[in-house]
Amino acid sequence: MKHERLVIKQQRKKRLRLYAVKLLCVVTTSAVLLASGFFIWANLPLRLAHHTLDVTIKASSGVRSIVAQLRSEGLPVQAMPFEILARLLKVTTQLKAGNYEFKQGVTSYQVLQKIAQGDVSQYAATVVEGWTFAQMRTALAQHPALTHDVADLTDAQLMQAIGARETQPEGLFFPDTYFFEKNASELGIYRRAYELAQERLMLAWTTRAADLPYKTPYQVLIVASLIEKETGLPTDRPFIAAVFANRLRIGMALQTDPSIIYGLANDYTGRLRKKDLKMDGPYNTYTRPGLPPTPIALPGQAALDAATRPGLSAALYFVSRGDGTSEFSNNLADHNRAVDKFIRGMQ
CATH class of the missing domain: 3.30.1490.480 (Endolytic murein transglycosylase)
Structure with missing residues (x-):
């Protein structure tokens, strides 16, 4: 009897072990299937409502x-x-x-x-070198990813809203590409562009060359805007800056056409006429010596660098060669010959 009970006990243990193995297999298989199914679900492409x-x-x-x-x-x-x-x-x-x-x-x-x-969508707004502030306002107002919270503000109110000391905005916003999340504040872009312009201007001012005829950073900004509108050629910028500085030192009128064009605003027809050059106004640098009252565009870094570190040149004149470059002259006689050659086509 004792032997029979021992055999039965051993058989029971064997069946329990077998059951435990089977249960473990079932649980393991179920876990593997569940994990596999979960993996498949996690990596299954979703069908979006739109592309x-x-x-x-x-x-x-x-x-x-x-x-x-x-x-x-x-x-x-x-x-x-x-x-x-x-x-x-x-x-x-x-x-x-x-x-x-x-x-x-x-x-x-x-x-x-x-x-x-946090891989958020990034949108961009590019402010182009040489744009006027009005062009910047138009571009940002039309940007579909911005929240347009400045539409009802005047230029002066906008400047106040970003904490600027100035009320006249021209030239005070740095041309760059600004990245932002969808529905970002348009005012925020203006604030960033203004602060970056202040930073770049002060850096240029503190590293400027000696003996420049400018008393304030704002005057540098005005000159940089003139340089920006006169040429986009990197090699010419420092020498155009030198012409402006040389003229200002001797009290000679700058006679820069872009300033007159800016002053004419909507009256500019695409071509300057003699009467435009003779019509006096704050931006007419033919009739008035010195700098115009404000910048005429948004100058970029290269124009700021040129304004604060002009090329070594005694030139007082320059004229376009018609290929994007300029001809520089130290005196009026040489300049007139350059005008005959490049403008009038006389050899």
Whole structure:
């Protein structure tokens, strides 16, 4: 009897071990299948409502709120699996607010990673060297990704809103490409461009050459704007700057056409006439010596550098050669010969 009970006990243990092995196999297989299915789900391309979706995730949003925001914009992520994935990847507290762009074929895993990394959509607005402030206002007002919060402001009110000391904006915004998230404030772009212009101008002013005929950084800004409009050729800028500086030192009128054109504004017909040169006004540098009252455009870094570090030249005149370069002359006789050659076509 004792032997029989021992055999039965051993058989029972054997059956339990076999059952445990089978159960482990079932659990392992189920776990593998579940993991495989979850992996497939996480990497399965989502069918977006449109080819490209822009979704703005609000600040302080949790996973469930983010799912709701994604789904409301046409991105069909599944709530529970998405939350489980976020927990598995340990990113539930790393999800960042901002505007995100998703394209057709994106996966749930990629969506989660994008938001966790803060890979927000970047938009750009380019302010071009030589633009007037009016051209800058038009370009930013038409930018589709900006929130247009300055439309009802005058130029002076805009300057006040960005904390500027000046009321007249011309020349005071640095030409550059500014990146921002969708629906960023238009006023914010102006503030950034103004602050960058102040920074660049003060750097140019503190590193300027000795004996320049300028008393303030603002005068440098005016000259830089004239240089910007006179030429886009890097090699000519320092020598045009030298001509302006040489003329100012001896009290000679600058006689720069771009300043007259700026003063004419909408009355400019595309060609300067003799009566335009004789019509007195604050921007007529033929009838008035010294600098015009304000910049005439938004000067870039190269123009600022040229204005503060002119080339070594005694030239008082320059004329376009017709190929984008300029002919420089030290005296009127040489200048008249250059005008005959390059403007009148006389050899």
